Amino acid sequence: MTTTPRIVTVRQNILKANDHTAAENRQTFEAAGVRAINLVSSPGAGKTALLECTLRNLSAQVRMAVAVGDLATENDAARLRQWGAQAEQIVTGTICHLDAAMVQNVLEKFSLNDLDVLFLENVGNLVCPSSFDLGEAARAVLISTTEGEDKPLKYPTIFNTADVVVITKMDIAEAVGFDLALCRENIDRACPGVPILELSSRQGTGLDKWFAFVRRQMEVAR
Amino acid sequence: MTTTPRIVTVRQNILKANDHTAAENRQTFEAAGVRAINLVSSPGAGKTALLECTLRNLSAQVRMAVAVGDLATENDAARLRQWGAQAEQIVTGTICHLDAAMVQNVLEKFSLNDLDVLFLENVGNLVCPSSFDLGEAARAVLISTTEGEDKPLKYPTIFNTADVVVITKMDIAEAVGFDLALCRENIDRACPGVPILELSSRQGTGLDKWFAFVRRQMEVAR
Numbered sequence: 397m398t399t400t401p402r403i404v405t406v407r408q409n410i411l412k413a414n415d416h417t418a419a420e421n422r423q424t425f426e427a428a429g430v431r432a433i434n435l436v437s438s439p440g441a442g443k444t445a446l447l448e449c450t451l452r453n454l455s456a457q458v459r460m461a462v463a464v465g466d467l468a469t470e471n472d473a474a475r476l477r478q479w480g481a482q483a484e485q486i487v488t489g490t491i492c493h494l495d496a497a498m499v500q501n502v503l504e505k506f507s508l509n510d511l512d513v514l515f516l517e518n519v520g521n522l523v524c525p526s527s528f529d530l531g532e533a534a535r536a537v538l539i540s541t542t543e544g545e546d547k548p549l550k551y552p553t554i555f556n557t558a559d560v561v562v563i564t565k566m567d568i569a570e571a572v573g574f575d576l577a578l579c580r581e582n583i584d585r586a587c588p589g590v591p592i593l594e595l596s597s598r599q600g601t602g603l604d605k606w607f608a609f610v611r612r613q614m615e616v617a618r
Numbered sequence: 619m620t621t622t623p624r625i626v627t628v629r630q631n632i633l634k635a636n637d638h639t640a641a642e643n644r645q646t647f648e649a650a651g652v653r654a655i656n657l658v659s660s661p662g663a664g665k666t667a668l669l670e671c672t673l674r675n676l677s678a679q680v681r682m683a684v685a686v687g688d689l690a691t692e693n694d695a696a697r698l699r700q701w702g703a704q705a706e707q708i709v710t711g712t713i714c715h716l717d718a719a720m721v722q723n724v725l726e727k728f729s730l731n732d733l734d735v736l737f738l739e740n741v742g743n744l745v746c747p748s749s750f751d752l753g754e755a756a757r758a759v760l761i762s763t764t765e766g767e768d769k770p771l772k773y774p775t776i777f778n779t780a781d782v783v784v785i786t787k788m789d790i791a792e793a794v795g796f797d798l799a800l801c802r803e804n805i806d807r808a809c810p811g812v813p814i815l816e817l818s819s820r821q822g823t824g825l826d827k828w829f830a831f832v833r834r835q836m837e838v839a840r
Contacts (some may be wrong), residue, residue: 406628438661438745439773440765466772467745490775492714492745520772521745522661523714542764542787542794543662550688550742551661553712564739565764571793572764 417554439520439537661742674676
């Protein structure tokens with residue numbers, strides 16, 4: 397592994413540049429009075445499904461839009477636009493995460509002054525997005541009941557940067573033998589004291605606390 | 619995104635170094651008569667569960683061992699050792715994939731001449747592992763029925779490098795409203811003609827074709 401030191405140096409430079417751009421994004425969001433929420437999870441944990449529920453139920457109270465990252469396809473943006481919200485796709489190609497520059501580039505497509513909350517739906521990946529600040533006000537990490545209770549211990553870097561952890565697909569928890577207490581314990585070990593919500597976007601259960609979290613974003617001054 | 623060209627150059631150098639080490643690994647495996655199988659998937663798609671089934675059922679016919687990558691914990695290696703096979707954990711820290719050097723470093727712990735198949739269980743990640751050849755003879759990509767049928771289109775780079783695609787958790791396909799025909803169609807679009815297996819490690823159904831795939835590795839001369 398003779399290349400390791402060089403990789404680390406380059407990685408640090410990339411992250412430093414990213415942090416600089418993220419700080420600019422954060423200023424832009426604050427100036428416009430927009431709260432950005434970065435959603436991260438494994439592929440298929442239900443980020444888009446949760447956003448669909450959120451747009452459907454909260455649009456009368458919160459002015460929302462979405463920037464969504466994927467390696468390929470515009471599928472998610474199309475799904476989200478069905479609910480009347482602006483949704484812009486960021487196609488990342490082979491890049492495994494959103495970075496602050498990608499977000500900065502897409503911001504010109506939004507009228508930020510007319511928004512309360514901008515969701516940044518990250519690429520489905522439990523590792524790399526943890527290192528890239530996008531300038532968000534809050535980071536929501538989703539974990540589905542089908543992934544196994546051990547994931548917070550196996551992917552600690554993403555969980556310990558969470559402002560809220562959302563356990564999704566609670567409707568099939570029993571069918572997959574999900575141990576909720578153990579999962580909550582492991583989340584708390586990875587990120588002591590982080591709020592943990594449990595819900596099912598498909599059944600529409602447990603959404604109230606998530607909606608309250610989103611609404612609260614409007615009210616919080618940093 | 620002014621840093622992009624530099625990132626790409628560095629990435630190419632890293633990949634070039636990786637390919638060199640992967641070629642060395644491949645020679646080592648071939649000299650020892652071992653077939654290495656690289657297992658990749660999202661977190662929680664069931665790589666370890668499938669390997670547990672495989673060790674339990676095939677150990678009389680195939681001499682197997684596992685090197686397993688995770689950011690943190692030795693949990694998976696401990697799970698696999700229960701079935702009497704040698705399992706070595708590679709703790710990757712913040713690195714989101716196995717690379718050829720990590721595999722090369724762990725090989726000294728194995729008596730390769732006494733093995734037929736060495737499984738390389740990758741970090742759970744549908745993006746980054748696609749770029750890193752480990753020197754494997756075959757790459758198996760797992761997708762679970764809970765992740766959504768669109769994943770092969772959204773993560774094309776991993777699917778189009780697959781030698782076999784395994785659809786896992788078929789026992790809950792109906793409960794999660796999984797559309798098998800659509801998923802197969804999307805896999806075939808991402809990687810035309812790739813063999814697709816469907817199974818449930820928990821119910822023990824559909825495993826025969828996977829076992830046949832593993833056994834065939836012993837018989838194939840590259």
